[in-house]
Amino acid sequence: MRDANSLLASGQGWAGRPGAGQGMNSVGETLARHLASFGELPAADFAAVAALKGEVRDLPRQTDILRNGDQPTHVVLVLSGLLHRYTIGPEGKRQIHSFYLPNEAPSLETLYIDYMDNNLGAVVPTRVGLISHDQIYRIIDERPEARKLLWRQTLVQAAIFRQWLVRNSNLPAHMALAHLFCEMFVRADAAGLVEDRRCSLPLTQEYVADALGLTAVHTNRTLQALRETGVVEWRSGQLTVYDWPKLREIARFDPNYLHLRSTELAGRR
Amino acid sequence: MRDANSLLASGQGWAGRPGAGQGMNSVGETLARHLASFGELPAADFAAVAALKGEVRDLPRQTDILRNGDQPTHVVLVLSGLLHRYTIGPEGKRQIHSFYLPNEAPSLETLYIDYMDNNLGAVVPTRVGLISHDQIYRIIDERPEARKLLWRQTLVQAAIFRQWLVRNSNLPAHMALAHLFCEMFVRADAAGLVEDRRCSLPLTQEYVADALGLTAVHTNRTLQALRETGVVEWRSGQLTVYDWPKLREIARFDPNYLHLRSTELAGRR
DNA sequence: CGCTCGCTTGATCTCCTTCAAGGACAGTGG
DNA sequence: CCACTGTCCTTGAAGGAGATCAAGCGAGCG
Numbered sequence: 001m002r003d004a005n006s007l008l009a010s011g012q013g014w015a016g017r018p019g020a021g022q023g024m025n026s027v028g029e030t031l032a033r034h035l036a037s038f039g040e041l042p043a044a045d046f047a048a049v050a051a052l053k054g055e056v057r058d059l060p061r062q063t064d065i066l067r068n069g070d071q072p073t074h075v076v077l078v079l080s081g082l083l084h085r086y087t088i089g090p091e092g093k094r095q096i097h098s099f100y101l102p103n104e105a106p107s108l109e110t111l112y113i114d115y116m117d118n119n120l121g122a123v124v125p126t127r128v129g130l131i132s133h134d135q136i137y138r139i140i141d142e143r144p145e146a147r148k149l150l151w152r153q154t155l156v157q158a159a160i161f162r163q164w165l166v167r168n169s170n171l172p173a174h175m176a177l178a179h180l181f182c183e184m185f186v187r188a189d190a191a192g193l194v195e196d197r198r199c200s201l202p203l204t205q206e207y208v209a210d211a212l213g214l215t216a217v218h219t220n221r222t223l224q225a226l227r228e229t230g231v232v233e234w235r236s237g238q239l240t241v242y243d244w245p246k247l248r249e250i251a252r253f254d255p256n257y258l259h260l261r262s263t264e265l266a267g268r269r
Numbered sequence: 270m271r272d273a274n275s276l277l278a279s280g281q282g283w284a285g286r287p288g289a290g291q292g293m294n295s296v297g298e299t300l301a302r303h304l305a306s307f308g309e310l311p312a313a314d315f316a317a318v319a320a321l322k323g324e325v326r327d328l329p330r331q332t333d334i335l336r337n338g339d340q341p342t343h344v345v346l347v348l349s350g351l352l353h354r355y356t357i358g359p360e361g362k363r364q365i366h367s368f369y370l371p372n373e374a375p376s377l378e379t380l381y382i383d384y385m386d387n388n389l390g391a392v393v394p395t396r397v398g399l400i401s402h403d404q405i406y407r408i409i410d411e412r413p414e415a416r417k418l419l420w421r422q423t424l425v426q427a428a429i430f431r432q433w434l435v436r437n438s439n440l441p442a443h444m445a446l447a448h449l450f451c452e453m454f455v456r457a458d459a460a461g462l463v464e465d466r467r468c469s470l471p472l473t474q475e476y477v478a479d480a481l482g483l484t485a486v487h488t489n490r491t492l493q494a495l496r497e498t499g500v501v502e503w504r505s506g507q508l509t510v511y512d513w514p515k516l517r518e519i520a521r522f523d524p525n526y527l528h529l530r531s532t533e534l535a536g537r538r
Numbered sequence: 539c540g541c542t543c544g545c546t547t548g549a550t551c552t553c554c555t556t557c558a559a560g561g562a563c564a565g566t567g568g
Numbered sequence: 569c570c571a572c573t574g575t576c577c578t579t580g581a582a583g584g585a586g587a588t589c590a591a592g593c594g595a596g597c598g
Binding site for chain 4: 204216221
């Protein structure tokens with residue numbers, strides 16, 4: 001068990017400075033850095049990925065970038081804002097499959113899956129980068145190490161989905177909520193977005209409810225109970241973790257499934 | 270909407286004959302055939318995969334082949350029997366992530382993930398084939414088309430996990446149960462294991478309960494309700510679908526997420 | 539024959555849903 | 569500057585799907 005400070009103290013390099021970085025990095029660089037957080041990426045491969053050209057696009061809040069049935073020709077990268085992957089059930093019920101923070105690559109699976117069976121949309125105004133499949137295919141053919149990390153990234157996604165399955169199937173509401181907070185916090189930290197035990201998490205309670213498979217009402221009540229413990233606070237789009245060990249304890253959170261490289265982060269065994 | 274017969278009539282070739290095939294096919298052939306069910310596999314690539322050498326191993330019921338924390342050196346193929354992927358929660362609660370029928374390849378993700386974050390075990394006495402990672406790596410390096418299908422296979426796994434997430438988060442018990450039956454039935458059919466609207470599904474009610482995140486008691490009651498509709502029967506390890514359209518309707522089952530090649534099977538749009 | 543494992547049934551409890559409404563706040567337009 | 573409106577959060581009360589606890593039953597098996 002490690003305290004909150006060690007988590008925050010682990011400098012993730014470029015993102016240590018407040019607000020720095022984002023605008024300055026190309027789309028390719030963002031992807032390269034993301035891949036490097038899952039394993040060793042040789043300098044030459046890093047450079048090759050970083051050199052990829054990407055189109056930047058701004059999405060208004062609550063608009064989709066990929067839709068059920070689409071056959072995408074580009075891979076999406078989050079540059080700022082927040083994306084979510086979701087489906088709408090037969091009775092109009094929305095299930096969110098995952099959230100995607102800046103620097104993450106939500107749609108790598110479109111490289112080898114023929115069509116989307118879900119939607120990818122912006123929660124808040126979001127800037128994304130688009131890299132053509134063709135460019136990535138070339139990397140895959142020519143750069144085994146980069147290929148390995150791209151592939152691994154899609155596998156980690158799958159591991160996260162499985163964890164969401166466990167969470168929503170088994171855990172009572174307060175544990176599930178704490179668990180979601182843990183995951184988003186660690187992922188934010190891995191992306192260099194945690195600062196002073198806080199990170200941005202610009203969701204509404206309804207989004208969280210649809211992620212956990214709960215109602216907004218019950219999510220609200222559960223949230224209040226969590227707040228009263230003083231362990232964590234989530235207000236106006238800001239997640240603040242006051243007591244990381246205790247939050248982990250509540251959620252029984254084990255970050256292994258995220259397969260992050262940095263052992264500092266979350267006490268990988 | 271299509272009737273049950275068209276589903277069953279679609280000959281999947283080698284498995285049309287009762288009980289035939291299994292013993293005769295090499296481990297490599299099984300993998301090659303499985304990959305081919307997700308896309309075009311050129312003859313040369315098919316041959317290369319089919320030529321892979323695999324060790325055959327028999328697992329007693331309820332024994333694990335891969336364990337949380339393991340770093341596998343081989344890929345697992347199901348030759349006969351039934352595997353399940355699962356984790357045990359902090360309070361000893363088991364969550365099953367997926368079941369694996371004969372001809373399926375449960376553990377392809379171990380190729381590029383460093384260690385297991387879950388368990389893979391036999392439900393009933395199961396024969397598996399083991400192909401070394403090294404051999405697969407060679408295929409991946411030398412055979413782009415085979416690589417594409419291997420990768421795709423892992424992506425389809427992820428899509429299935431997401432569907433399980435939706436099922437367990439949103440659907441009431443009777444729909445969830447029907448949905449599981451639908452999925453296993455279609456997958457069995459894709460593997461050539463459906464015969465006369467029946468397939469083997471050698472689970473106990475407790476396994477199903479742990480897959481759906483329900484209790485065994487409630488699974489039992491839900492099952493009885495489903496039985497009384499006359500749409501489907503599941504007894505002594507045999508799943509029989511009497512009215513496929515109606516079962517699909519109950520579950521609101523849309524097989525798109527399985528990304529199967531054969532359009533006959535399940536009415537892909 | 540007795541034992542274990544899996545299935546079944548009944549009664550009670552509780553977590554979460556549903557329905558309904560009030561309140562805080564920001565944005566907009568007069 | 570203030571009413572107006574929409575979005576999101578909050579609160580209350582009642583109902584239900586599924587959990588929990590407990591026990592009986594049937595069949596395969598050593």
